[in-house]
Amino acid sequence: MNDGPCHPPPLYLPFECEIIAVHDLTPGEKLFRIMRRDGAPLGHLPGQFVQVSLLGWGEAPISVASSPTRDGVFELGVRRAGSLTGAMHRLQAGDTIGIRGPFGRPFDLPRLFGQDLLLISGGCGLAPMRSLIQYCEDRPSEFGQISIIYGAKSPADRLFKDELAAWEASARFACSLTVDNSDEDGCYSGNVGLITALIPPIILVPDKTVAVVIGPPAMYRAVIAELKKKGVGSDRIVVSLERQMRCGVGKCGHCTIEHLYCCQDGPVFWLDEIENLRGAL
Numbered sequence: 001m002n003d004g005p006c007h008p009p010p011l012y013l014p015f016e017c018e019i020i021a022v023h024d025l026t027p028g029e030k031l032f033r034i035m036r037r038d039g040a041p042l043g044h045l046p047g048q049f050v051q052v053s054l055l056g057w058g059e060a061p062i063s064v065a066s067s068p069t070r071d072g073v074f075e076l077g078v079r080r081a082g083s084l085t086g087a088m089h090r091l092q093a094g095d096t097i098g099i100r101g102p103f104g105r106p107f108d109l110p111r112l113f114g115q116d117l118l119l120i121s122g123g124c125g126l127a128p129m130r131s132l133i134q135y136c137e138d139r140p141s142e143f144g145q146i147s148i149i150y151g152a153k154s155p156a157d158r159l160f161k162d163e164l165a166a167w168e169a170s171a172r173f174a175c176s177l178t179v180d181n182s183d184e185d186g187c188y189s190g191n192v193g194l195i196t197a198l199i200p201p202i203i204l205v206p207d208k209t210v211a212v213v214i215g216p217p218a219m220y221r222a223v224i225a226e227l228k229k230k231g232v233g234s235d236r237i238v239v240s241l242e243r244q245m246r247c248g249v250g251k252c253g254h255c256t257i258e259h260l261y262c263c264q265d266g267p268v269f270w271l272d273e274i275e276n277l278r279g280a281l
Helices: 083-088 123-138 161-169 217-229
Strands: 015-026 029-036 049-054 058-063 074-079 096-103 116-122 146-152 173-179 209-214 237-240 268-270
Touching: 029 096, 049 074, 049 083, 058 074, 058 083, 058 096, 058 123, 074 083, 074 123, 116 123, 116 217, 123 146, 123 209, 161 173, 209 217, 217 237
Parallel strands: 116 146, 116 209, 146 173, 209 237
Antiparallel strands: 015 029, 015 096, 029 074, 049 058, 049 096, 237 268
16 A cells, blocks of 8 residues: 655755865866755765756766865865866856765775875866775874875876865875976976876885875876885775766766676775676776
C-alpha cells in the first residue's frame, strides 16, 4: 500500500547555497566561497567533491578546495571549461547555486597521521590538494614533515599565488614550485621545468613518507616513476582520479575503471589498489 508520494533520497536532491564571495585565481579560474542557506556545515572531508547545479545549465562535479576545519563555509575552485562553469563564472556574491554531496572517498586521514607527507600537485590539482594542506595547517601535531611540490604551465596559471608564497615562507612546510615555461619578461624568477625535476632533490624516509599526487593524467606516470626511484612503495602513494565523473552516485557509469567507480570507490585511491587496472593511469 502506498502511503504517500515517493520522495527522492537526500543524495539526489540539491540544497540551496549562497555564494559569499568570488575571487579570480587566474584568467580562467575563480574561487567561490559558499555557505549553505540553512547554516549547516557541508560535512565533507579533504579529497571529497560536490555536485554543483545551476538552474537552466545542468550539473557538474567539483572538488572541494577548503578544509572542514575552516569556519563553516566551503570553497570551490572552478575552471571555465563548459556551459555550466561558464555560467558560474558570471555569478556574484549573493547568488544562489544548488549543491549535492559531499561525495566520494576522502583522504585516509587516520592512515596519514604521524607520517611525513609529500604533497605533489599540478595545474588545477592544487584545488583539491589545498583542502588537505589547510587540514595539515590546522592540525600540525598530527603529521610529521610536510613537503609541497606544485607545477603550473606558466606563472599566470598558478593557483592560490598568495597562499603559495605563504607556504614557501612558513616553517611548517618545505615548498618547491615550478612552471613549464615563462614568458613574463623577467617578472618571474622561480624554477622553470617539469615537475618531475623537483622530486630527486627531496630528502625523505621511504618507510615514513606518504606521497599524495593530484594533477592532469599525463603527470601521473612520470611522477610515480620518480617516487619509486626514491623508494616510496605503491602502498605509500595516494592518487586522486577525478576523471569523467558525472552523476556522483555511481549510476551513469562514465567514471568506471574496470570494476571501480571513481565517484564512489574514489576519487582518492592508494596506488596499489589501481595501478594494475586497465585505464587507471
